[in-house]
Amino acid sequence: MKIENTTAQMRKGILEFCILSLISGRDLYTSEILESLKNGKMVVVEGTVYPLLTRLKNADLLQYRWEESTSGPPRKYYSITTKGKSFLSELQQVWNELNKAVIHITKNNPNE
Amino acid sequence: MNKTVNINLASTFFHIDENAYKKLQSYLNSLEKGFKNTMGKEEILKDIEARIAELFQEMKTNSDYVINESNVEKVISILGEPEDFMSDDEDTTPPKESSHKKLYRDPEDKYIAGVASGLGYYFGLDTSWIRVLWLLLILFSGGTFLLIYFLFWILVPIAKTTADKLKMKGEPVNISTIEKKIKQEFEEVSSKIKDIDYDKASKTLKKNPKIFSGF
Numbered sequence: 001m002k003i004e005n006t007t008a009q010m011r012k013g014i015l016e017f018c019i020l021s022l023i024s025g026r027d028l029y030t031s032e033i034l035e036s037l038k039n040g041k042m043v044v045v046e047g048t049v050y051p052l053l054t055r056l057k058n059a060d061l062l063q064y065r066w067e068e069s070t071s072g073p074p075r076k077y078y079s080i081t082t083k084g085k086s087f088l089s090e091l092q093q094v095w096n097e098l099n100k101a102v103i104h105i106t107k108n109n110p111n112e
Numbered sequence: 113m114n115k116t117v118n119i120n121l122a123s124t125f126f127h128i129d130e131n132a133y134k135k136l137q138s139y140l141n142s143l144e145k146g147f148k149n150t151m152g153k154e155e156i157l158k159d160i161e162a163r164i165a166e167l168f169q170e171m172k173t174n175s176d177y178v179i180n181e182s183n184v185e186k187v188i189s190i191l192g193e194p195e196d197f198m199s200d201d202e203d204t205t206p207p208k209e210s211s212h213k214k215l216y217r218d219p220e221d222k223y224i225a226g227v228a229s230g231l232g233y234y235f236g237l238d239t240s241w242i243r244v245l246w247l248l249l250i251l252f253s254g255g256t257f258l259l260i261y262f263l264f265w266i267l268v269p270i271a272k273t274t275a276d277k278l279k280m281k282g283e284p285v286n287i288s289t290i291e292k293k294i295k296q297e298f299e300e301v302s303s304k305i306k307d308i309d310y311d312k313a314s315k316t317l318k319k320n321p322k323i324f325s326g327f
Contacts, residue, residue, distance in 0.1 A: 030159060031166060045192020047143075050159050054152040072169040073122040073162050 011042055016052055017095060018042055020080060020088040023062060029075040053078065061087050116178055122162035124169065128179040135184045136164075146194030160191065213282035216271035217264075225265040233280050 015037075022028060022036055030053070037043045056062045061084035064076045080088065115130040128136065143160060147153040167187050168179055215234045217226035228246055232239035249257040271277045274293045275285045283289050 030163065034163075045196045046163065046190055047160065047192040047194070048197040050156045050163075051147070051150055051152075051197075053159070054156050058152055073124050073165045076159065076162070 012048075014095070015042060015048070016056060017088070017091045019049070019052060019056065020061065020084055020091065023078050024080045024085065024088055027077050027079040029067070029077045031075070033078065056084070060084070121165040121168065122158070124165045126165070126168055126172075126179055127177065128184075129181070132179050132181045132184045135181055135188075139184070139188055142194050163191065214276075214279040215268055216276055216280040217268050218277075218280065219270050219272075224261075226270065227261060227264045227268065230268060230271070230280060231264075233282070 018037065018040070019033060022033055028036075030049075033053070034043070034046050034049055037049060038046070043049060053062065057064060057078075060081055062078050063081055064078045066074045067077050069075045116127050117130060117133045119126050119128055119133065119136075140157075140161070144153075144157060147156055150156065164187055167190060168183065171177070171179070171183050171186070213234055216230050218229035218233065219226055221229040221239065223243065228242040229239045231237075232242050235242075246257065246261060250261065269276070271280045274290050274297075278285045278289055278293060
């Protein structure tokens with residue numbers, strides 16, 4: 001069993017939550033989202049994020065608009081929808097519970 | 113000497129040398145293959161192309177800059193190879209598993225040729241009933257069904273491989289079921305080895321001490 005696989009699985013599960021959370025703060029274009037995720041060590045390769053963004057958009061949790069850029073191709077700016085906001089608050093709640101539970105369990109485990 | 117190609121990525125023009133172009137082309141092809149079963153594939157690929165254009169733009173130091181192979185390699189390392197992010201993505205529909213049953217003869221459970229047990233799996237019936245039925249049919253048909261039995265014997269293949277055995281039982285053939293099946297067979301074999309009558313074996317040895325006296 002490889003540690004990379006397990007950590008990748010862990011990250012993958014909370015990646016959507018992180019993306020929604022980032023975009024709920026302010027509208028972001030793809031590269032800004034990628035930048036934040038990479039700085040936060042949430043993704044290793046950028047390719048992971050594209051299918052997720054498209055999926056969130058197709059689920060009406062996100063929407064986008066095009067904006068011209070002075071350097072390079074036009075940018076896709078993402079913003080969160082109302083549906084996305086309620087989805088995010090549910091995820092936030094689950095995350096808080098999970099976080100507590102994991103800390104509780106791993107702390108009290110004498111085998112640690 | 114190296115040829116330079118002009119390309120248009122997400123409505124941005126780039127000069128790129130031939131080797132770099134080939135590398136980029138094969139990368140885009142591999143992405144397309146990787147996202148084959150993903151919903152919104154077109155859009156994902158467009159987004160990635162736009163990102164590549166953006167990264168190239170950052171690498172350009174002047175307007176005549178020619179994208180070279182190491183630029184492309186850099187971009188690929190940033191975006192990642194398809195296998196880095198395609199594994200067990202929920203969007204990908206798993207390839208259709210053949211789970212329909214196929215008629216085989218079972219070499220592990222047989223009196224004569226395994227025809228009855230194969231039929232048992234196929235129709236989901238207890239093998240014993242099928243054997244009784246065969247016997248009755250052969251007795252009352254005056255040999256016609258004996259001929260039919262031989263036809264089955266000849267025409268129905270024996271389940272040789274693990275995949276055959278899974279198909280015979282109507283289980284989907286994939287890595288996990290094959291692994292399960294192999295483990296199961298391994299356990300059967302090891303329990304058979306354990307069942308070897310050690311008492312009997314030691315008695316034979318005692319009776320014939322000469323067997324070991326040579327050592």
